[in-house]
Amino acid sequence: MAETNKAVVEVFEGEDLAVSLAKYVADLSKKFTSERGAFTVCLSGGSMIDNLRKLPEYLDSIEWSKWQVFWLDERVVPKTHEDSNYKLALDGLLCKVPIPPGNVYAINDTLSAEEAADDYETRIRELVNKNLITVSPSSGFPKFDLMLLGMGPDGHVASLFPGHPLVQENKRWVTFIKDSPKPPPERITFTFPVINASAYAALVVTGKKEADAIHSALGKSENPVKLPVALVSPEGELKWFLDKDAASKL
Numbered sequence: 001m002a003e004t005n006k007a008v009v010e011v012f013e014g015e016d017l018a019v020s021l022a023k024y025v026a027d028l029s030k031k032f033t034s035e036r037g038a039f040t041v042c043l044s045g046g047s048m049i050d051n052l053r054k055l056p057e058y059l060d061s062i063e064w065s066k067w068q069v070f071w072l073d074e075r076v077v078p079k080t081h082e083d084s085n086y087k088l089a090l091d092g093l094l095c096k097v098p099i100p101p102g103n104v105y106a107i108n109d110t111l112s113a114e115e116a117a118d119d120y121e122t123r124i125r126e127l128v129n130k131n132l133i134t135v136s137p138s139s140g141f142p143k144f145d146l147m148l149l150g151m152g153p154d155g156h157v158a159s160l161f162p163g164h165p166l167v168q169e170n171k172r173w174v175t176f177i178k179d180s181p182k183p184p185p186e187r188i189t190f191t192f193p194v195i196n197a198s199a200y201a202a203l204v205v206t207g208k209k210e211a212d213a214i215h216s217a218l219g220k221s222e223n224p225v226k227l228p229v230a231l232v233s234p235e236g237e238l239k240w241f242l243d244k245d246a247a248s249k250l
């Protein structure tokens with residue numbers, strides 16, 4: 001295990017990553033549900049849901065009824081579409097654990113990208129007003145308890161892609177993209193100020209194709225370009241969960 005400034009980096013072999021990630025989430029669930037009676041969790045799409053495959057083993061020990069589930073990013077497609085991050089999470093995790101459906105905040109899939117981003121931000125503002133989601137005293141952005149972030153081979157996180165102007169967005173909580181370099185092109189996404197207001201963030205990265213971006217973010221790189229993944233810097237704790245392949249160039 002290595003520690004950077006505020007971050008812990010751990011490299012795992014085989015099933016150990018999924019086992020350790022499930023324990024990490026279960027421990028944070030216990031902490032937040034006992035401290036404030038709620039646990040606000042933001043999911044990514046992609047490989048994240050498979051990496052959470054051991055979480056249902058905590059069926060009887062996690063207070064699932066206290067979970068409030070959000071998405072860091074979502075594709076603007078129907079909830080039944082194969083590209084939907086909601087559908088991925090529903091099939092891979094949410095159908096296996098007793099989270100009340102009213103605590104699962106999917107995007108409104110009947111709206112355009114722009115409208116869906118506005119709508120998601122409005123719903124989050126309502127939950128902030130009800131104190132279900134806390135606020136960062138320093139930035140004023142919503143402070144979720146846990147962000148579960150994946151990373152693409154190009155170093156993107158959520159739907160914040162390298163070189164895209166959305167990476168610089170510093171006012172909106174939720175924004176939209178219509179020209180995502182990775183299909184589907186239309187998506188909504190949390191902005192960096194929201195990601196970085198979080199109390200805890202886990203960056204979970206597996207696979208050889210991700211090794212260069214991991215090297216650029218965590219290694220001694222001569223590449224001066226900061227990939228989006230390197231901009232993840234939560235107010236609270238950041239933990240990297242890497243497999244051997246993703247860490248192979250460190």
Ligand SMILES: O=C1O[C@H](COP(=O)(O)O)[C@@H](O)[C@H](O)[C@H]1O
Nearest residue numbers: 044045046047048150151152158
């Ligand atoms: O498109 C997306 O990609 C990223 C990374 O996905 P992965 O399969 O390479 O882990 C994901 O975190 C994001 O939520 C998703 O919309």
